[in-house]
Amino acid sequence: MASAANGGGHSGRLPRKRFYRARAHSNPLSDSHFPVPLRPSDVDYAQHYPSFFPATSSPKIRFADIGCGFGGLLVKLSPLFPDTLMIGMELRDKVTEFVKERILALRAANPGQYKNISVVRSNAMKYLPNYFEKGQLEKMFFLFPDPHFKEKNHRRRVISSHLLDEYAYALAPGGTLYAATDVEELGEWMSACLEAHPLFRACSDEEVAADPVAALLCSATEEAQKVARNGGQTYRAIYRRIPRQ
Incomplete structure (x- = not known):
């Protein structure tokens, strides 16, 4: 994104999704071909x-x-x-390119804004420790992930007991993990995994009500908006990373 990162050479016109169509989901266990930093210090911020x-x-x-x-x-x-740097991690190449173009267009059309967001094509289920140091993150989001309905494919789910170990490593104590889905069974699965993990606790109703980010889970993403249009229900799981006892 460096060549047009400050809006130079970019029209500011938002990209059209129809030119970046991709499958709704990708197999996170398959091998993909994209550069991966060896360690977090190798990320070119x-x-x-x-x-x-x-x-x-x-x-x-x-x-x-x-x-x-x-x-x-x-x-x-x-x-x-x-003033907070944020990154999206997306496995699908065309979707990643769309987000890059979207950010560049927003920067060009809104001088001084949207400088703190970016995107990288990667597989967080495999390479999260390559990007983030221990306790680096304050917030992690897992919104409307692939349900992987078949039991044999549950190991592909992005929230699982063993992956929560890695998420707990990257999250600072006091940091927050947000998950949301419109699939009730998956919502129960994610909540059960988080509830059973010793380094996470559910946020109280008071904490959720005071968190301005929590409300975005049901409205910010394209998936959330589609669920709302169709009269569906969103199941949220908001958990705090706690210190190791």
């Missing part, structure tokens, strides 16, 4: 957030939207937390 670099404070990514889709959540979060 300046390429993603040129307005923040060079910087003496060396800011780091604090929010990660896992399986970010078309980037709706990132776009909504950006003005709410303008």
